[in-house]
Amino acid sequence: MKAGNTLTRIAALLLTACAGGALAAEATPLQQRIAHGEYLSRVGDCTACHTGPGGQPYAGGLKMETPVGAIYSTNITPDRKNGIGNYSFADFSDAVRKGVAKDGRRLYPAMPYPSFVKVSDDDLQDLYLYFMHGVKPAAQENRESDIPWPLSMRWPLFMWDLVFRHDGTYQPDAQQSAEWNRGAYLVQGLGHCGTCHTPRGIGFQEQALDQQDKEYLTGGTLEGWHAADLTGNPLTGLGNWSERDITRFLKTGHTEHSAAFGSMTDVIQDSTQHLNDADLRAIAVYLKSLKPAGDGAKQPAAYDAGTQAALIKGDVSRPGAQLYLDNCAACHRTDGKGYVNTFPALAQNPVLLSDDPSSLISIVLKGGKMPVTAGAPTGLTMPDFAWRLSDDDVAQLLSFVRSSWGNQASAVKPAQVSDIRETIAPEKRDK
DSSP states (O other): OOHHHHHHHHHHHHHHHHTTOTTGGGHHHHHHHHHHHHHHHHHTTHHHHSBOTTOOTTOBOOEEOOTTOOEEOOOOSSOTTTSSTTOOHHHHHIIIIIOBOTTSOBOOTTSOHHHHTTSOHHHHHHHHHHHHHTSOOOOOOOOOOOOOTTTTOOTTHHHHHHHHOOOOOOOOOTTSOHHHHHHHHHHHTTTOTHHHHSOBOTTSOBSOSSTTSTTTTSOEEETTEEEOOOSSOTTTSSTTOOHHHHHHHHHHSBOSSOBOOTHHHHHHHHTGGGSOHHHHHHHHHHHHTOOOOTTTTOOOOOOOTHHHHHHHTTOOOSTTHHHHHHHTHHHHOTTSOOBTTTBOOOTTOHHHHSSOOHHHHHHHHHOEEOOOOSSOTTOOEEOOOTTTOOHHHHHHHHHHHTTSTTOOOOOOOHHHHHHHHTTSOHHHHOO
């Protein structure tokens, strides 16, 4: 059945049900489709990007930094003037899959349409039904970007799309299980994990869109945060995580020894904690199948108790040791192992061992908060230290952490700290 005919029939059923007619019972499958569309919006984490601070869900206005200036997410409520209330399903599909609005404007690829192109027709129809019938309209006007002219012209995006966007919904791999294919579909499509976790190229494009390319999900840096390697790399990725670790992390925001922070906090709060167990397991199965790139088979060094022994004796001769005792040891302990299910371990933590220390610098300067989830409602916070620690202090502290307890990562330079400090509001930079 064609999409247009399907939606016409569904609309007719909705009108009949609202009128209380004899076909009211047929509204049940419609409501199921709307509910499924809401679930899919959770998978896609639509609310996180399309809801401004303190704003109505999906009314837009969230500021997103790009290398050429800030852009603001758009209103995707069914408001007819400012939102997508006048969109047909074909219009909606073009926006979601092709990055082209109803008026012909091309969307900036901060909207992950290169991933959303893989969403199936049925799922996209359910998503459309949810936004049209399950979301409250908001009259909030859209805000123009801060990108200066001529960089703000959108017609060059046609060339970007021609080079970097690929048509075609997800095609199952017959060599893999149904569970693996479900996980791949979610990760590559609505989950758009590669948007943050895949390196970007010279055109700010994701260097890979699926596991066929070795760069896929090997980590990426955006807005001062480094999204971790999700491949089987045992040193900096998920090589030493079990499927249970992954599903628990996505459901609660932490494992026994690690915790979400930065933008991943919002992903878990608004998206992954709401996924059903079958989908979470499928994601874990898919991620555990991803082989590490390059020399990613290298195991982390064995735990070394020497750091703890020195700190207990009061030996703070190493640069950064006193800073660690003064600012970090109360929560993360002198042995670097943290507290189970409370404060994450720093010893042999893949996040600390990445070549890119952006996330560590950001969380020290800006602080962070664990996700608030049904399974872990505490939402513990880490304070910000930008007001207290200088660039040299942060560099020494993180270099100490990245080279203690068996950790073997490169030193952090003050210039790297300074670059990220510049992204903090002036009144909070202090040092």
